[in-house]
Amino acid sequence: MQTLSLIAGYLTSDIRMATPILLAGLGLLLINRSGLLNIGAEGTMLIATLIAVVGSFYGGSVWIGLLCAIALGALVGLLFAFLTVTLKANQVVVGAAINTLGSGLSATLYRVIFGVATDIQRIDTFQNLNIPLLSDIPFLGTAFFQHMPIVYIAFLLVPVISYFLFKTQSGLNLRAVGENPKVADTLGINVYRVQYTAAVVGSMIIAAGGAFLSTGLLKFFSEEMVSGRGFIALAAVIFGRYKPSGVMVAALIFMAGNVAANILQVAGSNIPYNFLTMIPYVLTVIALAAFAKSATAPASLGVPYKRG
Amino acid sequence: MGMKKTDTVISSAKTQAVLKQMLVSVSAIIVSLLLGMGLIALMGINPLTAFSALLQGAFGSVNAFSETMVKMTPLLFTGMSYGLANRCGLTNLGMEGQLYMGALASTAVGIYATGLPPAIHVPLCLMAGFLGGGLWCLLAGWLKVRFGASEIITTVMLNTIAINFIEFMVNGPMIEPPGINCQTSPVQASAQLGKLIPDTRVHLGFVIALAFIALFWLFLWRSKKGYEVRVSGFNMQAAAYSGINTNHNILLITFLAGGLAGLAGCCEILGIQIRMIPSISPGYGFDGIAVSLIGMNTPVGTIVGALLFGAFRAGGNRMQMKAKVPNAIVSVMQAFVIIAVVASQMLLEKWNEKQLKNQKQEA
Numbered sequence: 001m002q003t004l005s006l007i008a009g010y011l012t013s014d015i016r017m018a019t020p021i022l023l024a025g026l027g028l029l030l031i032n033r034s035g036l037l038n039i040g041a042e043g044t045m046l047i048a049t050l051i052a053v054v055g056s057f058y059g060g061s062v063w064i065g066l067l068c069a070i071a072l073g074a075l076v077g078l079l080f081a082f083l084t085v086t087l088k089a090n091q092v093v094v095g096a097a098i099n100t101l102g103s104g105l106s107a108t109l110y111r112v113i114f115g116v117a118t119d120i121q122r123i124d125t126f127q128n129l130n131i132p133l134l135s136d137i138p139f140l141g142t143a144f145f146q147h148m149p150i151v152y153i154a155f156l157l158v159p160v161i162s163y164f165l166f167k168t169q170s171g172l173n174l175r176a177v178g179e180n181p182k183v184a185d186t187l188g189i190n191v192y193r194v195q196y197t198a199a200v201v202g203s204m205i206i207a208a209g210g211a212f213l214s215t216g217l218l219k220f221f222s223e224e225m226v227s228g229r230g231f232i233a234l235a236a237v238i239f240g241r242y243k244p245s246g247v248m249v250a251a252l253i254f255m256a257g258n259v260a261a262n263i264l265q266v267a268g269s270n271i272p273y274n275f276l277t278m279i280p281y282v283l284t285v286i287a288l289a290a291f292a293k294s295a296t297a298p299a300s301l302g303v304p305y306k307r308g
Numbered sequence: 309m310g311m312k313k314t315d316t317v318i319s320s321a322k323t324q325a326v327l328k329q330m331l332v333s334v335s336a337i338i339v340s341l342l343l344g345m346g347l348i349a350l351m352g353i354n355p356l357t358a359f360s361a362l363l364q365g366a367f368g369s370v371n372a373f374s375e376t377m378v379k380m381t382p383l384l385f386t387g388m389s390y391g392l393a394n395r396c397g398l399t400n401l402g403m404e405g406q407l408y409m410g411a412l413a414s415t416a417v418g419i420y421a422t423g424l425p426p427a428i429h430v431p432l433c434l435m436a437g438f439l440g441g442g443l444w445c446l447l448a449g450w451l452k453v454r455f456g457a458s459e460i461i462t463t464v465m466l467n468t469i470a471i472n473f474i475e476f477m478v479n480g481p482m483i484e485p486p487g488i489n490c491q492t493s494p495v496q497a498s499a500q501l502g503k504l505i506p507d508t509r510v511h512l513g514f515v516i517a518l519a520f521i522a523l524f525w526l527f528l529w530r531s532k533k534g535y536e537v538r539v540s541g542f543n544m545q546a547a548a549y550s551g552i553n554t555n556h557n558i559l560l561i562t563f564l565a566g567g568l569a570g571l572a573g574c575c576e577i578l579g580i581q582i583r584m585i586p587s588i589s590p591g592y593g594f595d596g597i598a599v600s601l602i603g604m605n606t607p608v609g610t611i612v613g614a615l616l617f618g619a620f621r622a623g624g625n626r627m628q629m630k631a632k633v634p635n636a637i638v639s640v641m642q643a644f645v646i647i648a649v650v651a652s653q654m655l656l657e658k659w660n661e662k663q664l665k666n667q668k669q670e671a
Contacts, residue, residue, distance in 0.1 A: 039401070039464065083647065087654035092399050092460060096597050097646035104639025111634040112351050223636075228468055238461060274476035281465040285451070288465075292456035302460070 011143035014259050018251040019154045023209030024233035025247040027202040034198035035178040037302035039095035042230025043102025044076045048210025050106040053221040056123040066211045073207025077200035085195045088304035107223045126216035150212045162244040178298030181305035235284035241296040254280035336652040340644030358631040365626025366619035374508035380618035384517035385572035386596025388524050391605035393565040397541040402463030403569040404593025405470030406441035410570020411577045413440025415584040418495025429498040441570015442563040449562025453555045475586045492584040501579040513575030525607040598646045
């Protein structure tokens with residue numbers, strides 16, 4: 001019985017830790033599937049972590065914070081799309097710029113808004129929402145049905161985005177643009193509009209991941225708090241072979257290593273923490289090598305499309 | 309006679325294009341500086357006070373300018389690293405990791421090789437730094453050639469792997485006895501780079517970086533291999549058809565580009581830190597992208613880009629102290645610069661195309 005509750009606790013924290021990665025990964029997936037390569041998730045999330053805290057601080061509700069972060073995500077997506085779709089600038093360079101911008105802007109605004117005082121302001125944060133009846137089931141209830149609302153939303157997004165991508169016409173259009181924009185164009189699909197929409201909606205979901213980080217997983221903003229999660233999300237998309245369910249599995253596997261590392265560290269184990277942190281990245285490099293030939297990535301990923 | 313005339317026409321067209329490009333870059337930088345000033349004004353701080361503090365901190369005295377040179381040194385290397393790969397049509401985003409690997413390798417040689425005269429020890433450390441970064445990046449090149457894995461993503465992933473590996477090494481096998489602080493022992497005195505200006509922090513690494521800028525130019529524009537590389541950069545497939553061994557070039561260039569980034573870390577160790585610590589780079593690797601972008605992958609341009617961002621970094625501290633503008637605003641301005649430069653470059657291209665179309669219609 002005790003082992004069971006230990007495992008349940010382990011699963012709970014794995015799911016909670018995986019949520020920001022999952023959200024960012026799903027957002028990136030949409031963007032990637034439209035043929036845009038965005039390495040700027042880290043920066044997008046960083047701005048979102050701050051804006052969510054600011055929104056919650058002034059608005060008095062964590063939901064206002066989330067909405068502010070998502071709105072800001074839309075702006076970042078718009079900027080990315082304008083530069084890469086309309087101006088056809090190098091997507092990697094723009095992504096890198098967004099990362100620098102996110103890191104600088106979040107730190108600057110934080111000091112301007114909250115000052116350099118070290119005392120942490122109390123803000124409204126996400127609380128656990130136990131699902132009636134389901135959360136009372138032993139083991140399963142604690143592991144899966146005692147989470148913050150945004151966790152449920154993130155995991156529900158998996159089938160939703162899956163359905164959208166593979167069962168709807170718009171989803172097919174999006175994938176067509178990512179595979180072969182020229183053909184998509186001749187079929188009458190507005191390539192630019194699809195890419196703009198993907199970049200904006202995708203960045204909104206990425207921003208939600210950032211918001212959850214600072215108002216759910218943790219309870220306030222700190223500089224560079226995303227600490228590589230944007231890149232882990234990128235890894236999750238590749239390791240998950242550009243499928244929503246794959247991204248989910250990847251996020252859970254990646255974070256399981258992290259949770260295990262935390263537990264081992266507390267337990268005073270000798271296994272170096274750093275090697276466990278490396279796991280997602282090593283797995284992704286291996287996956288990249290193994291999958292490269294089977295072409296799981298959208299064929300036109302990263303290639304700007306020029307009409308006519 | 310006729311030949312000569314076309315030659316001059318071509319070269320003047322070329323100069324014109326370069327001039328146009330420079331004009332665009334400079335105005336992009338000015339626009340982003342103005343944006344930065346606007347942001348500072350929004351904070352309720354006088355932007356002129358802030359900027360004069362920044363300029364003073366970067367150029368105001370021998371000491372200030374030497375700090376700018378200190379910050380320039382790694383940026384010159386990482387800027388060249390990105391530029392070299394880019395010239396070959398590759399995207400190296402792993403400069404940060406390569407910098408760390410180069411730093412670690414040179415630290416190891418600097419600590420454990422004893423009893424050598426500086427004339428041997430320093431070059432040995434530089435070679436180790438080059439090898440450390442080069443082999444780390446070569447791994448990405450090999451994965452691309454052998455399996456077709458995109459180097460854009462593998463280099464990003466290899467960054468975190470490298471940084472974690474260094475944290476492990478510095479905390480474990482290479483920790484300074486008796487193992488209290490998370491750092492290695494200092495490198496031998498014979499491995500340290502001498503100071504360029506007495507009583508400042510600027511070291512010989514700056515001169516080494518400039519020497520590599522010259523090598524960078526010689527290789528790309530004065531050697532057969534460099535020509536091949538540039539052709540591959542324009543069109544990898546066409547280069548392969550014309551008999552250039554592109555796979556071989558990818559391996560060579562990833563090794564060289566990684567080596568350059570490795571030297572950034574190496575010089576930082578031998579000239580500034582003296583020992584390996586887990587946070588040796590405040591993002592010099594990713595800054596290399598911006599440096600190379602402003603410099604349009606050219607030797608002189610890279611120096612200009614490194615000077616700009618080096619001055620930002622050196623002056624930012626003073627701006628924070630004197631004008632109470634958070635140091636992080638420097639990152640914001642860097643991002644503005646990158647965005648403004650790419651945006652204006654693309655606008656210029658669009659404008660050129662339009663002109664070409666108009667000319668065609670007239671003819």
